[in-house]
Amino acid sequence: MTREVGGSEGDVSFDPKSWAAPAEGARATKPAASVQPAEATFDPKSWAAGTTPPLPPAAAPSVEPVRRSTAGAPPLVFAGVASALLLLGGGLAAHLTRVPIAAPAAVDAVRPAALPVSAPADAVTASRRTLVVAGPAEVATTLASTGIAPATAAALARSAVSALGDAAGEIRMVLDLVGAEGARRLTRLEATRDDGSGVVLTAAADGSFASEPRQPKLVTQVKVVRGEMDATSFYNAAVTAGVTDTLISDIAKALSYDFNFATDIKAGDIFEVAFEQKVNPSGEAVGAPALLYVWLQTSTKSKALYRFLAPGEAEPGWFDGNGRSTVTALMRTPVDGARITSNFGPRFHPVLHYNRLHGGTDFAAPVGTPIYSAAGGTVVSASPSRCAGNMAIIKHDNGWETRYFHLSRYADGIVAGARVTQGFTIGQVGNTGTCTTGPHLHYEVHIDGQKVDPMGIDTGSGKVLGGDALAAFRNERDRIDQSRAGGPMR
Numbered sequence: 001m002t003r004e005v006g007g008s009e010g011d012v013s014f015d016p017k018s019w020a021a022p023a024e025g026a027r028a029t030k031p032a033a034s035v036q037p038a039e040a041t042f043d044p045k046s047w048a049a050g051t052t053p054p055l056p057p058a059a060a061p062s063v064e065p066v067r068r069s070t071a072g073a074p075p076l077v078f079a080g081v082a083s084a085l086l087l088l089g090g091g092l093a094a095h096l097t098r099v100p101i102a103a104p105a106a107v108d109a110v111r112p113a114a115l116p117v118s119a120p121a122d123a124v125t126a127s128r129r130t131l132v133v134a135g136p137a138e139v140a141t142t143l144a145s146t147g148i149a150p151a152t153a154a155a156l157a158r159s160a161v162s163a164l165g166d167a168a169g170e171i172r173m174v175l176d177l178v179g180a181e182g183a184r185r186l187t188r189l190e191a192t193r194d195d196g197s198g199v200v201l202t203a204a205a206d207g208s209f210a211s212e213p214r215q216p217k218l219v220t221q222v223k224v225v226r227g228e229m230d231a232t233s234f235y236n237a238a239v240t241a242g243v244t245d246t247l248i249s250d251i252a253k254a255l256s257y258d259f260n261f262a263t264d265i266k267a268g269d270i271f272e273v274a275f276e277q278k279v280n281p282s283g284e285a286v287g288a289p290a291l292l293y294v295w296l297q298t299s300t301k302s303k304a305l306y307r308f309l310a311p312g313e314a315e316p317g318w319f320d321g322n323g324r325s326t327v328t329a330l331m332r333t334p335v336d337g338a339r340i341t342s343n344f345g346p347r348f349h350p351v352l353h354y355n356r357l358h359g360g361t362d363f364a365a366p367v368g369t370p371i372y373s374a375a376g377g378t379v380v381s382a383s384p385s386r387c388a389g390n391m392a393i394i395k396h397d398n399g400w401e402t403r404y405f406h407l408s409r410y411a412d413g414i415v416a417g418a419r420v421t422q423g424f425t426i427g428q429v430g431n432t433g434t435c436t437t438g439p440h441l442h443y444e445v446h447i448d449g450q451k452v453d454p455m456g457i458d459t460g461s462g463k464v465l466g467g468d469a470l471a472a473f474r475n476e477r478d479r480i481d482q483s484r485a486g487g488p489m490r
């Protein structure tokens, strides 16, 4: 499928030489308003000598950038005139609408004194079109459909694809065309991928094309989002505040060492998160965002955590401002965003119908919600039992044991003998076994063979970084704080 994200054509006249070599930076996203009457004094000779040229008229089309959500979803919003030009469906090149590239008055104003070599200026019809195709395989057919000579189209497609590579992914093509319908000639083709990498092919006087590679132009942006917990769920609150949804599980996990999502968090509590995202020259997100910072303030406590890859570690961890790790003996909540439906202690059993000790904490959560190993350790067993359904038992390095009941499924690799790290996903919430009346996780902690209240134990505090690791952490903390304050990324 090809879509045209904007286009421009007008029967305006100007010097094709000045157009054929548009100034770098005079890219499609530049507003047409850049052609100012002030440039009327432009001297073409000084430009040829290499000084900064004024913006040539055709280099300032009314092309709107494609906007996307940060989640990388397909483009949703096409602003302004481009929305009227958006056509969905295949092979539509012949039906595309164009808009004038610049006001004729402005063009006249910047027309250099020298007349074009190839054709009288008033016979030249120029247009710029921006087409986005699904992948390299569609470059050739799309070029062929633009009205340029088939042999030229095929040769250009070969050059472009050899520069772009054949990996899947959208290709954005910006075509500068001259000539009327039926005798259209391409003067410049820019073909780029999401990250801005690609090639520019520029027509020479002899009809050949010069090829100039474009390097990837990704910029890392830091986004800071602040929000308020609502009464429904952290997920809702975070999405409402503008957090990319793929980060929400990471946020909950980072906070789960210090907060019990089921009991500590109330509507009105405030959170802030910072994450970095690579964006291409059009401002579109490329690749997955990465969480940098998480802050949560409840009525009783406040915690700010920074992501940091400590020297010698395989994975980044979370540290408070003083470099103290969040990793404790056990995570507070081994499941995201769940609410406690039954605490440890004696109770009338809803299924068995007599009073007995409820040996763990029940967290209600939808089927499929990930369950984490509360600490590093070894899987003792991962197999079904009558009452507990699919159960996992993990023995931790300090001798404690944690048990997880009623799983809908185990995560890959969770078998007896497997090593797990703290926070590792071991399975998903379910409703298996006879001792359950709805989807939930029944979670037990055993110390010295005795069941203890998982919410009542002292989980200890994490280790503080030292030496060079602490110095490196402080640099990273300051970098994150500076970006949060709106300063430049270092």
Ligand SMILES: [Zn+2]
Residues within 6 Å of the ligand: 342, 358, 360, 361, 362, 441, 442, 443
């Ligand atoms: Zn239970």
